[in-house]
Amino acid sequence: MPTSPDDSTEVRIQKAAKTIFTRKGLAGARMQDIADEAGINKALLHYYYRSKQKLFEMIFEEKLIELFTNLQVILESDLPFDEKIKSFIEKESDLLSEFPSLPIFVLSEAWQNPDYVERLLQTLPIKLIREKFKKLHKEAADGDITHEIPFHQFMINMMSMIIYPIVARPLIMPLFGLDEKDFANLMEQRKSIISKILLENKPKDM
Amino acid sequence: MPTSPDDSTEVRIQKAAKTIFTRKGLAGARMQDIADEAGINKALLHYYYRSKQKLFEMIFEEKLIELFTNLQVILESDLPFDEKIKSFIEKESDLLSEFPSLPIFVLSEAWQNPDYVERLLQTLPIKLIREKFKKLHKEAADGDITHEIPFHQFMINMMSMIIYPIVARPLIMPLFGLDEKDFANLMEQRKSIISKILLENKPKDM
DNA sequence: GTCTATAGGCGGATAGAC
DNA sequence: GTCTATCCGCCTATAGAC
Numbered sequence: 317m318p319t320s321p322d323d324s325t326e327v328r329i330q331k332a333a334k335t336i337f338t339r340k341g342l343a344g345a346r347m348q349d350i351a352d353e354a355g356i357n358k359a360l361l362h363y364y365y366r367s368k369q370k371l372f373e374m375i376f377e378e379k380l381i382e383l384f385t386n387l388q389v390i391l392e393s394d395l396p397f398d399e400k401i402k403s404f405i406e407k408e409s410d411l412l413s414e415f416p417s418l419p420i421f422v423l424s425e426a427w428q429n430p431d432y433v434e435r436l437l438q439t440l441p442i443k444l445i446r447e448k449f450k451k452l453h454k455e456a457a458d459g460d461i462t463h464e465i466p467f468h469q470f471m472i473n474m475m476s477m478i479i480y481p482i483v484a485r486p487l488i489m490p491l492f493g494l495d496e497k498d499f500a501n502l503m504e505q506r507k508s509i510i511s512k513i514l515l516e517n518k519p520k521d522m
Numbered sequence: 523m524p525t526s527p528d529d530s531t532e533v534r535i536q537k538a539a540k541t542i543f544t545r546k547g548l549a550g551a552r553m554q555d556i557a558d559e560a561g562i563n564k565a566l567l568h569y570y571y572r573s574k575q576k577l578f579e580m581i582f583e584e585k586l587i588e589l590f591t592n593l594q595v596i597l598e599s600d601l602p603f604d605e606k607i608k609s610f611i612e613k614e615s616d617l618l619s620e621f622p623s624l625p626i627f628v629l630s631e632a633w634q635n636p637d638y639v640e641r642l643l644q645t646l647p648i649k650l651i652r653e654k655f656k657k658l659h660k661e662a663a664d665g666d667i668t669h670e671i672p673f674h675q676f677m678i679n680m681m682s683m684i685i686y687p688i689v690a691r692p693l694i695m696p697l698f699g700l701d702e703k704d705f706a707n708l709m710e711q712r713k714s715i716i717s718k719i720l721l722e723n724k725p726k727d728m
Numbered sequence: 729g730t731c732t733a734t735a736g737g738c739g740g741a742t743a744g745a746c
Numbered sequence: 747g748t749c750t751a752t753c754c755g756c757c758t759a760t761a762g763a764c
Binding site: 340341342343344417420422423424426427428430433434437438442445446465466468469472473475476477479480481483484486487488489490491492493502505506509512513516517 | 546547548549550623626628629630632633634636639640643644648651652671672674675678679681682683685686687689690692693694695696697698699708711712715718719722723
């Protein structure tokens with residue numbers, strides 16, 4: 317999402333704020349950085365968004381939703397259980413390859429202000445998601461599967477194996493001596509590995 | 523590691539800096555916070571450590587090492603492969619239950635300054651660790667096992683399933699509607715689940 | 729070694745011209 | 747709507763007394 321001179325000022329501010337906040341976090345970001353990135357003056361930021369905090373919250377809420385969008389889409393789909401899982405792994409991996417800083421941004425800010433995030437999550441369609449989780453869970457338990465793992469643990473395994481390597485990339489690359497291309501290959505290769513492991517260890521009734 | 527009035531000033535500063543930096547990060551931490559936490563004056567911080575940056579780097583390096591200590595200990599042990607894995611899962615899970623903010627701290631700062639972290643990792647006994655990885659890998663490949671997964675992927679799976687749930691705790695707890703105790707139980711229950719999954723999906727020759 | 733006081737600069741926010 | 751100029755508080759760092 318590159319900042320384009322064709323965009324309206326408001327859109328340019330939003331794009332710039334996304335870039336700077338996701339890169340530096342709330343505490344590390346400077347209003348001047350955002351203004352520079354947007355190609356406007358600092359004062360104009362305050363004209364559109366009263367404070368740094370307000371601007372940040374708009375961005376954060378959008379990014380938090382972004383992180384769960386694929387999950388919601390998959391939960392709503394009509395695919396059979398195994399296909400739901402495969403499809404989610406595929407889509408989420410691709411999203412994170414394109415925006416690798418998304419999860420570390422959301423997670424660090426979540427640690428900085430867990431109460432705010434908890435309140436936010438409650439305003440999102442979290443009950444709806446829970447309902448769909450239940451449905452998903454029922455599908456898994458009804459199918460011809462091994463029923464081995466509590467449902468929460470299954471979800472945590474899935475999210476962990478998809479998201480963590482991206483979050484830990486700055487450690488993994490030097491530790492394993494990988495360059496960008498090696499790492500991208502590793503991530504691509506993971507898709508089928510994660511799928512295999514998850515479908516061998518499906519949820520059972522809680 | 524509570525700050526005790528019995529400690530020397532230097533130790534009090536170190537403990538306080540760990541507390542504040544791991545909680546707020548480099549950009550979010552204030553020298554005044556650290557001074558207050560240590561029960562001393564701000565100026566004294568600069569007497570012991572010339573700058574905020576120096577103080578931070580001392581803490582960060584220690585925390586980075588802490589995150590890999592268990593791995594190193596296990597790699598050096600004489601246990602058979604399966605026992606090495608089980609023992610690591612146990613020890614690392616316990617460490618993270620005691621210091622849950624450790625990984626998010628290291629990871630967010632690693633994203634803030636990947637070049638610094640890469641240089642740091644190179645000064646650590648990283649080659650030694652690589653050697654031991656190879657040894658571990660050889661053990662796995664020699665044993666009576668399924669040889670299914672590339673070694674790097676195996677290591678990433680292990681680290682992901684142990685560390686990610688702790689990192690994502692501020693999202694997982696509200697999403698699943700868990701309190702502290704529920705979450706602790708979930709983590710305890712994970713130990714055997716992770717162990718089972720990993721030992722069913724061991725590394726093969728690369 | 730430890731303190732008080734303060735320098736010096738940065739950064740968020742606002743006033744006011746255009 | 748957009749800019750320049752500026753205010754003011756905060757924060758790192760240092761000077762200097764004890």
